[in-house]
Amino acid sequence: MPRRYEIPGAFKAAIKREPNGRQTVSTQDFVTQLAKVNWNWSLHEANQWIEHYVTTFKDISPNEGENRLFMLYNPNGGL
Template identity: 55%
Template sequence: MPRDYEILMAFRQAVKRDALGRYTISTADFVRELERLNWHYTLRAANKWIEMHTTTFRDISTREGEERVFQLFNPNG
């Protein structure tokens, strides 16, 4: 039986607050939290899940590759 609610729970647990007060999530942290719940995602699959299931996070990565960082933002201004 699918446990899709655990993916959202892992996402929420992986969100961190940085030194500037912004809420961010790295793909590596998200995958690590998924592993704790026995979900086996690649970095690419985790990026795709974040892009498809969240509308208030944007990519703020400074490097190329699959290990990305997303930041919470307000789409209304």
């Protein structure tokens, strides 16, 4: 049974840290983590959730489509 409080945890589990310290998450990785907690979302649904609830990641997708790539950024310019 899916539980709404597990969605943010699935997002955090999908975050990948690159060797240079950059943190990214792809929509496909998020959907995969959601499936582990019984949420069966499409890429479109996952993108809608990210756009609505996540303010610290920006879209840096190199290609068009639903499997987007988001990167953690500091909106305060590092201050």
